[in-house]
Amino acid sequence: MNAKRALLYFILFTVFSCSEDSKDLEPDEPADDIFVLPLVVHVLHQGEPIGEGTNLSDERIKRQIEIINEDFKRKTNTPGFNNHPDGGDSKIAFVLAKQDPEGNPTTGIIRVKYGVDEIPDDVPKFEFEQYAYLSYWKSENYINIWVVPYPDNFANVLLGKATGPDSNLPGDDLFQKPLPGGAEGIIINWAHFGESKIEGGHHLGRTLTHELGHYLGLLHTWGNRVCESNDYCEDTPAVDHEVTKEESYLGCNGEEVMIANYMNYTPDYVMNVFTNDQIERIHYVLEKSPRRTSLLTSPGLENSQ
Ligand SMILES: [Zn+2]
Numbered sequence: 056m057n058a059k060r061a062l063l064y065f066i067l068f069t070v071f072s073c074s075e076d077s078k079d080l081e082p083d084e085p086a087d088d089i090f091v092l093p094l095v096v097h098v099l100h101q102g103e104p105i106g107e108g109t110n111l112s113d114e115r116i117k118r119q120i121e122i123i124n125e126d127f128k129r130k131t132n133t134p135g136f137n138n139h140p141d142g143g144d145s146k147i148a149f150v151l152a153k154q155d156p157e158g159n160p161t162t163g164i165i166r167v168k169y170g171v172d173e174i175p176d177d178v179p180k181f182e183f184e185q186y187a188y189l190s191y192w193k194s195e196n197y198i199n200i201w202v203v204p205y206p207d208n209f210a211n212v213l214l215g216k217a218t219g220p221d222s223n224l225p226g227d228d229l230f231q232k233p234l235p236g237g238a239e240g241i242i243i244n245w246a247h248f249g250e251s252k253i254e255g256g257h258h259l260g261r262t263l264t265h266e267l268g269h270y271l272g273l274l275h276t277w278g279n280r281v282c283e284s285n286d287y288c289e290d291t292p293a294v295d296h297e298v299t300k301e302e303s304y305l306g307c308n309g310e311e312v313m314i315a316n317y318m319n320y321t322p323d324y325v326m327n328v329f330t331n332d333q334i335e336r337i338h339y340v341l342e343k344s345p346r347r348t349s350l351l352t353s354p355g356l357e358n359s360q
Pocket of ligand 1: 265275
């Protein structure tokens with residue numbers, strides 16, 4: 056994929072969060088009212104030793120998981136906290152899988168040397184399927200995250216992608232869908248995974264927060280770029296274009312655009328809000344979408360026997 060096409064995919068790629076109070080529960084202290092979701096991180100690297108180049112260290116991966124938990128739980132004393140009147144706590148906790156599909160203990164981190172030559176021609180030329188050929192755990196039980204060794208010129212151009220949930224939510228047609236019954240998950244450019252020193256503003260791990268938003272049913276705040284339909288969340292002010300700016304300005308209805316929303320393209324340090332309406336969409340997906348609901352009872356959440 057050349058850079059121009061990558062940019063097109065990035066732009067076309069529109070992908071994808073019910074809450075009352077916000078008591079602050081630690082993700083490692085799951086309670087009945089917390090949705091706990093299992094992740095598997097497939098690090099597709101270029102053969103470097105662990106911790107060098109595209110073969111990201113365990114520490115960087117674990118910090119990334121902390122960041123998504125801070126953001127989705129709106130945790131106090133972290134960058135994921137906000138006191139926005141429409142901001143909410145999604146009551147979701149993400150954990151690295153404890154058990155692999157064969158029932159063996161796992162760290163939830165898989166490392167595979169990436170080689171496009173190793174992928175047979177009969178594997179569909181669909182990025183999710185290509186990576187899944189190299190490493191994939193079934194989506195009914197795990198959220199697959201592929202950390203991909205895109206070349207340097209993809210940095211700040213192609214940050215991430217996600218498939219959207221099977222649902223009857225308004226705006227469902229804007230999600231990128233997997234092939235029927237096929238592989239799905241989230242793709243993250245290695246340069247934007249976790250905390251890094253990369254320039255351009257996307258260096259604090261919010262790319263995965265954004266893509267998880269898509270995976271769990273959220274659209275960009277600008278939806279299909281039409282003021283009237285938009286992202287189908289009334290508490291995100293309507294806007295008819297991509298939101299990338301760091302300073303507020305007026306959107307469709309003369310309201311200030313919510314630059315802090317995770318479902319924008321704003322720099323990572325600006326973002327800290329999922330709204331209550333967005334969280335309602337996420338909870339709807341977790342209750343109704345088959346490959347999302349099944350995550351809540353995944354064997355991956357349990358220790359291997
Ligand atoms: Zn997006």
